[in-house]
Every structure is written in structure tokens, then in C-alpha cells.
Amino acid sequence: MSSNSTFYSDDSSVAQSPANGAQMLSVSYSSVSSALRVPTLAVDRLVTNGAVASTAMPPQVQVSYNGANVQEDYLAADGKTTLRTVLGTSYTVVPLTGLISASPAELFANSAVGLITNTINGQALYNTQATWQTGAAYVKVVRQYAADTLYAYDCVAPATTGNTPTPCSAAISTLEGFFPYTSTADGKTYQLGDGQIVTVAGVRAWVANAQLGGATTDYRVYYQSNGGISAGYLIRSGTTLQITPLGGGTPQSNAYFLNGAALGSLKSAISF
Template sequence: MAANGGLHYLSGELIVTTSSTGAVSISPSSFFYSDNSSVPASPANGSQTVTVTMTSVASTLSVPSLTPGRFLINGTIYVRPAPDQPKVSYSGSNVLESYLATDGQTVDESLLGTGYTTVPLSGLLSSAPSELVTDNNFGLLTSTINGQSLYNQQASWQAGSAYMKVVRQVVGNTVGVGDCVAPETTGTNITPCSTTVSTLENFFPYASALDGTTYQLADGQITTLAGVRAWVANTALSTATPEYRVFYQSNGGIYAGYLIKDGTPLQIAPSGGATPTNFYIFLNSAALQSIKSAVNF
């Protein structure tokens, strides 16, 4: 709820350098920001539009420009805005998040929230629960470099600080698409893998630079997917949330995408390459402000 400060998801990539004297600096091309989401009223009053903003958690860094996602629906490519424009509603005892394309009407992806657990925070930030360090980008701050910390280790969580663990799954088969080869694009006209081959049977074998794999026709199944004739790999890609490589026929060429199957749980890869976890961590406003106050770069 907006009245309670909303929820905040940390994203970051820190490029750290050290001088010959051991001084630590953060490259200005780094980022450490928060996606801030809130709704004006409860979905019990009907579907609510989520307000999403992005703000830098570190005063010295900027919010990066994000590449909009693109999705294939009934044979048509739709672009998702960045930041997102979701709506939320109740589906029984669960929460349905419907993400809209730039037309403000077409739903390109739906997520069903089935579990919400709130964890209070108190004491020093340096004594944060281990899952907040490993399963959230708060962990980017916890490395000590040349004996120097990226945040004030004596800082404490503000009163009322907490985070929420959210378990969600994909509703319906979701097909994301993108450029198969250069040039890189951002709109609905994506770059195909081939303009000389028009049928999937004649496309393979195909050496994918995206995946570092040479695909054979027998490595997948041909089916109708998202309104097009598509080949779907039998084996998932090495992503936290299982995705399957897709090649599909359209406009006399072959294009690339990926499939997340209906009911797939959203997962995130923790730091250190451990087994993906099936929950995302969102901070409340007090927790976010605590981190902002403690960052020292």
C-alpha cells in the first residue's frame, strides 16, 4: 500500500577498483537501485494499478536505462514498458499480477503470488539474516575490500524495518522474444536468426551464439505456440527460473525466443551459485531507508 511506503526490490551491479595505495572506488558505470511499487488501495476494492518508480540507493550512482522486454502473443510482438505497468487483483486467496504492454491493455505476462512471509529486522545491518545477504542484492554491500566496507557496519535497522518473501508462479505459457543476432533492437521489429530459411525443418542444425549450443531438430518438438509454428527445446536453459529455447516461423524467416511454462515457480539464483530459491525478497520503506543511510559510496 502507498500509505505504508510500498515494497522495494533491490537491483545492483558494483564495479569496484582499487588504487596502488589500496583506496577503494566504485565505477560510475555501476548501479545500485530500487524498484519501488505501491498501490493506492487494496485489491479487495477491485483491480489496482501499481505505481512503479526506480530510485538510486547510492547518491553517487544513477539508475541505468533498462531494455524493455518483448513478448509474443497470438503471433504479434508486444513491448513491455520499463518500469513495468502491472495491475494487481485477488484470485481467491492469492494475488494476481498482470503486466501490461505499452498499449496499456494487452497482458503480456501474469504472475500468481501464493505465499507472503514478513520477516522483521532489528539490530545492526551487519547482523542481517543470511537469506537477506545471499538471496537479495543487499548482499552486494557485504563484501569487505582491502579491509574497507561499502556500508557503515555500525548502522542499525530503523524502527519497523522488515522484508517480505514472496512466492510466485507464472500463469499461462509465456513467450519472450528478442534479437537472435545483431543488430540489437528495442521495438517490435526484432532481428531474425535467418531470412533465407522459412521453415523450421530446414533451419537445423543451428549454432546459437546466444546459448553456446548447436541445436538439432531432434533436440525439441514442433508445436503451435503463441499463435505461431514453433520449435521448443526439450531441455531447459541454465536460468534460475526454467526457460526453454524457442525458434519460430514468422514473415518468411526464423526468430528466437524463450518459453516459461504455465505454473513454473519464479526462482532467483543466490550469490555464490547455490541452488536457486523459490522466493523474491522485497524491503519495506524503513528497511530501504536504513540501507540508503548506511551506504558510504
């Protein structure tokens, strides 16, 4: 492992149940290993009401109940504007007991916890005889987007920060005059007929007919902004968030969240 290696947790909690009204999620980051650092995390940039806005870091998330679902509203850095909304639609609690090495296969295969099962020069990264602390458990959650969500990014290098991503063209102002366009990121040339022109997130946008290929189903987007054409990708309302297993393969729909006792067990077990 290098000095740039990281193994950290995203620690989230609420002061009280959303049954008492919407709650702000308290979010912080901590290294699971005392020998490693917490990385500098990038913010997301999304298009909303015709303009690009950045998420906060740490995230500002308002949690509430929406019928039988848990609603998470991710706010912009201003703490007011909702940039994306996610619904937790299914929750399963799985207790953890006995040896960590004998944990359910899904936990190791489908979450970052599985990283500890790797070896370096034949040496295990954790004490394979370590056990889960009393009360350890994880929660499986199925979540989906509750609205069409348009992410923005720099069309050409270098990477920038702030709310003005580098456009694909500053000279062409309409989508009809932009195509054909060769995307080096996608490795293909798009024609106007490969997508549909619609209004999304308050901008006039071309949305590809074919899926882009992310773990969570997404679509390439080019949109008109500030007299030019910028790039992004769209995740449609109702799309389930999916994660690619550590070893690759078919994306799966569950996210895995450890409770405090489970995280403490890992901190005690790892050997780096």
C-alpha cells in the same frame, strides 16, 4: 566503483487494496546512493497472439486477487495487452531489528541487499554499527508464471529495440527447413528431433526438449514469423520464478522485498 556503477531500488505501491478491485501498480526507480545513478533499463519483448510486443518502462502492472493468490498482469506499452501473468502464492513477513550486520543470512545471501557486505580495498561499504529503523521488515514471496510465456530476442548482433527482433533467418520460412541450426548463444547445434513443434503464443514454434539453463526453468524456442525464423525462450505455465544467490549455487524460489523503513535504513547506513 566506476561512473557506471549502480545501486538502485524498484519502488512499487498501490493506491488501495486489490480487495476493492484491480489496482494499477505505481512503479518508479531511485538510486539508493546519492553518488550513483539509476541505469537505463531495457524492456522485455514477448510474443503474444502471433506478434511481438514490448513491455512498458516503467512497467505497467495490474494487481488483483486470484483466490488466495496475488495476480500481477504485466501489460504492453499500449497499457491494454497482457504479456505475462505472475501469481504470488506465498508471503512471509520478516521483521528487521537490531544491527543491519546481524540480519537474517537469507536476506544477504539471496537478495541484492547482500552487495553491501562486500568490501573495496578492505573498506566496508556501510556502517557495520548501523541499526534497522523502527518498523523495518522484508517480505518473502514465492511467485509462479500463470501461463506459457514466450520471450523474444535478437538472434544475431547488434542488439535492437522495438517489436522487430533480428531473425535467425529471413530466407527460411518453415521450421522443418531450418534445422540443423548452430546457436552461438547456446554453444550447441540443434537438430529438428531435439524438440517438438507446437503452437505457442499464436505462432508455430519449435521448443527444445532439454532445459536451457536459466535460474527460472526455461526452454529454447525458434518460431516462424514474418516469413523467417526467429529466436526466443519459453517459460511454461506453473513454473516458479527462481533467483541465483549472490554467491552462486542452487537457484532459490523466494523473492525479497524491503518495506520503506528498511530501505531508508540502508540509505542511511551505506558509505558510498
